[in-house]
Amino acid sequence: AQSVTQLDSQVPVFEEAPVELRCNYSSSVSVYLFWYVQYPNQGLQLLLKYLSGSTLVKGINGFEAEFNKSQTSFHLRKPSVHISDTAEYFCAVKPSLNTGNQFYFGTGTSLTVIP
């Protein structure tokens, strides 16, 4: 079984400061990893994904994430946040074997960027 833990439910940060949103997962099989962003009253939008290869993944809007297999983590980072980054961020995993197309989501982290 797979599960995703996002330890921080809310993260306030000042504009232009760096931010890290944490994600840990538990899985008995190898997984693909994803970060999604959800702006108010909108659906989820893919930020970035790790499938294989380099453990440092770069996504849209200046975000990046690093896959750490030994720590089963996939933390999201941005060196300098903007007001427009205020949103809900979800980490998700999907089994990499073709056992089904099911995704498992964390409970989300609400990022608030303070002017």
Place this chain on the structure above:
Amino acid sequence: EAGVVQSPRYKIIEKKQPVAFWCNPISGHNTLYWYLQNLGQGPELLIRYENEEAVDDSQLPKDRFSAERLKGVDSTLKIQPAELGDSAVYLCASSSGTSLETQYFGPGTRLLVL
């Protein structure tokens, strides 16, 4: 290319009334998902279709919820009768079905049951 389309965007009903949500996935995407998202929570899978076949509906409350995807394209999710606890956002997503593909989400339908 059009994204995943959902309608209505918002719905307010009284408890015990029926309600239906519609989803049109991205053209060519054979996998379709319905998720329930409660306030402050991540999406939880209700049902997943591969073409017209429901391959995972273990989390769907079958006493009041039903879904269909008759021609393997658009899909309808129905609740009858609705309860107060059904107030949430119902998200539809689609993917092309290979294991490497990501999901693409629609904007969701926000349901309020009074």
